[in-house]
Amino acid sequence: MTVDLRVDLNGLTLQNPIIAASGTYGYDDEFSVFCDVNKLGAVVTKAITIEPRPGNEGARIFETCCGMINRIGLENMGITEFISSRTAKNGAAVQIVNIAGSTLDEYVQLAKICDGKVGAIELNLSCPNVAHGCLEFGTDEKALYEVVSAARAEFSGHITAKLTPNVTSIEKIAVAAQKAGANAVSAINTVKGLGIKINPDFTKEIVRGGLSGRAIKPVALGAVERIAQSVDIPVIGMGGIYTLDDVLEFFAVGADAVQIGTANFTHPDICEKLADDLAKFMEDNGFKTLDELKARLR
Amino acid sequence: MKGKVKKTEKVANGMFMLQFEAPQGFNVRPGQFVSILCPDLTLRRPFSCADFEDGAVTVLFKLKGKGTSFLAGLQPGDEIDFVGPLGNGFDISDKHALVIGAGVGIAPVYFLNKFLKQSHFVGAFKSEDEVPKDFEPDEVIIGGTILDHLERLIAEHKPEIIHACGPSVVLRAITRCGVTSQIAMEKVMACGIGVCKGCVIKLNRGGVVQNATICHDGPVFDGGEVVWE
Numbered sequence A: 001m002t003v004d005l006r007v008d009l010n011g012l013t014l015q016n017p018i019i020a021a022s023g024t025y026g027y028d029d030e031f032s033v034f035c036d037v038n039k040l041g042a043v044v045t046k047a048i049t050i051e052p053r054p055g056n057e058g059a060r061i062f063e064t065c066c067g068m069i070n071r072i073g074l075e076n077m078g079i080t081e082f083i084s085s086r087t088a089k090n091g092a093a094v095q096i097v098n099i100a101g102s103t104l105d106e107y108v109q110l111a112k113i114c115d116g117k118v119g120a121i122e123l124n125l126s127c128p129n130v131a132h133g134c135l136e137f138g139t140d141e142k143a144l145y146e147v148v149s150a151a152r153a154e155f156s157g158h159i160t161a162k163l164t165p166n167v168t169s170i171e172k173i174a175v176a177a178q179k180a181g182a183n184a185v186s187a188i189n190t191v192k193g194l195g196i197k198i199n200p201d202f203t204k205e206i207v208r209g210g211l212s213g214r215a216i217k218p219v220a221l222g223a224v225e226r227i228a229q230s231v232d233i234p235v236i237g238m239g240g241i242y243t244l245d246d247v248l249e250f251f252a253v254g255a256d257a258v259q260i261g262t263a264n265f266t267h268p269d270i271c272e273k274l275a276d277d278l279a280k281f282m283e284d285n286g287f288k289t290l291d292e293l294k295a296r297l298r
Numbered sequence B: 001m002k003g004k005v006k007k008t009e010k011v012a013n014g015m016f017m018l019q020f021e022a023p024q025g026f027n028v029r030p031g032q033f034v035s036i037l038c039p040d041l042t043l044r045r046p047f048s049c050a051d052f053e054d055g056a057v058t059v060l061f062k063l064k065g066k067g068t069s070f071l072a073g074l075q076p077g078d079e080i081d082f083v084g085p086l087g088n089g090f091d092i093s094d095k096h097a098l099v100i101g102a103g104v105g106i107a108p109v110y111f112l113n114k115f116l117k118q119s120h121f122v123g124a125f126k127s128e129d130e131v132p133k134d135f136e137p138d139e140v141i142i143g144g145t146i147l148d149h150l151e152r153l154i155a156e157h158k159p160e161i162i163h164a165c166g167p168s169v170v171l172r173a174i175t176r177c178g179v180t181s182q183i184a185m186e187k188v189m190a191c192g193i194g195v196c197k198g199c200v201i202k203l204n205r206g207g208v209v210q211n212a213t214i215c216h217d218g219p220v221f222d223g224g225e226v227v228w229e
């Protein structure tokens, strides 16, 4: 029996629901040194901004119990170089371009530049809104609605709104994204945190940033369930996925597809492996399509 | 990639060596490193190759925390999961070289020194019992810091190039001693292949300051280009 792993994300069809998450997989095929990148459903690029950015000074990574904190600070090559050198290098794995801005206008410009050049974008809405006291776009329904609808007006392809978990009610934010015309929502981005190490001489190393990895899986599952119950558009779940069981758990609470981030660092071939594991699981258990499997899980 | 442990051995106070067989076709240059999976840890642990002979990789490591404790407890026949070789490696030339390893920084330069024709190899350690057995350099310096000896070493050996690895205070001083240098740097790493930008340093290349990843663009850099934090 052959199984059909295809998933329709409301205007974007992937060959399977396993997607590499932004910031952990490079721009396109960097991980081909470890696995067959074209066996993935999609690869999300690291966040791309209007101008190239050098990222943050100082320590950028802090390992925690069951996770890590990062404060990379959006280091990237900028949209102009990206569009001219790094689009459409992969084959069967779709490229989703993660874009990030500091102002509404930057998102608009980015969406405009991407239009016609790339098929799908993911709006990273965890960025500080410089015009509004650096509050993250994704923490405010109104600001988020404005960004998503402005991007919608400029970009004719598939738009995923990527949500931050650092809010009181992520489902309300998801509803705003749907209203604004997003094709899908993805969640969660990293959870705000702090890592600290006190040395024997009482000097301290402190890293303030975003927590990811196994530690955030319960937070992510909770968010995905609430979002899935509130919107009709597809939900892409992520946060601490390492195993096929994790993938099934996300499907069970309403995810249509999943992204894998931090796990790529520990197991660089994990995305390919999860795609294979999922196919085998469906075959062994007699599921012909993903929808059949999801229906059974829900 | 899977490696099969040949042996682990305590080589000095708080320092161990791990030797494992790499798969057929594996090769590594001095200065390159491998990143080893340790149970329950989110990040792999990077270690410089201290030797490579007959398909076996040797790493030399200082006991620090969970990862290195796991490595120290490995038994012959155990399987490890590693990726590599990662990074760029040292330039190997016929120049008169002064090779400096401070503490466990001796690991990559020990391997490098085997490829150099004209070199003086110095190891600096806090105490006598920290000198790793079987990795002895030409000259051992105990106590103080290598910096107290730098001027003398340069006067005695007139190096055209210094290759070094060790704590950043040592490396920084070496890059300022007037001799061309190549230094192997460290920072906490996540991806190990240059994509996450977690391990960047700044380089000054022809007056332009730019980022470089230690894992992919390094870990070996021209000392003169490094902009210190």
Ligand SMILES: Cc1cc2nc3c(=O)[nH]c(=O)nc-3n(C[C@H](O)[C@H](O)[C@H](O)COP(=O)(O)OP(=O)(O)OC[C@H]3O[C@@H](n4cnc5c(N)ncnc54)[C@H](O)[C@@H]3O)c2cc1C
Pocket (backbone or CB within 6 Å): A063, B033, B043, B044, B045, B046, B047, B048, B049, B059, B060, B061, B062, B063, B064, B065, B066, B067, B068, B069, B104, B107, B108, B185, B186, B187, B188, B189, B190, B219
């Ligand atoms: C390119 C490179 C080559 C290295 N070569 C050697 C070597 O030959 N011998 C040796 O003894 N050590 C080497 N190190 C350092 C070594 O990786 C750390 O000592 C080791 O990761 C500590 O792990 P732990 O779990 O035992 O200790 P922990 O208690 O987890 O950490 C102790 C310290 O090790 C460092 N560290 C922790 N995790 C990482 C990580 N993922 N990447 C890099 N550093 C980390 C941090 O500075 C931390 O404060 C190298 C590091 C790099 C980046």
Ligand SMILES: Cc1cc2nc3c(=O)[nH]c(=O)nc-3n(C[C@H](O)[C@H](O)[C@H](O)COP(=O)(O)O)c2cc1C
Pocket (backbone or CB within 6 Å): A021, A022, A023, A024, A046, A047, A070, A072, A074, A098, A124, A162, A188, A189, A190, A211, A212, A213, A214, A216, A238, A239, A240, A241, A259, A260, A261, A262, A263, B190, B196, B198
């Ligand atoms: C080092 C690192 C860099 C990241 N960079 C981005 C980014 O540029 N844009 C973005 O939307 N999310 C970024 N993320 C968040 C991830 O895409 C993902 O949402 C989060 O890590 C949770 O998934 P995980 O637990 O599987 O890692 C980054 C995460 C990490 C660990």
Ligand code: FES
Pocket (backbone or CB within 6 Å): B188, B189, B190, B191, B192, B193, B194, B195, B196, B197, B198, B199, B200, B213, B214, B215, B216
């Ligand atoms: S560890 Fe990811 S760029 Fe170096």
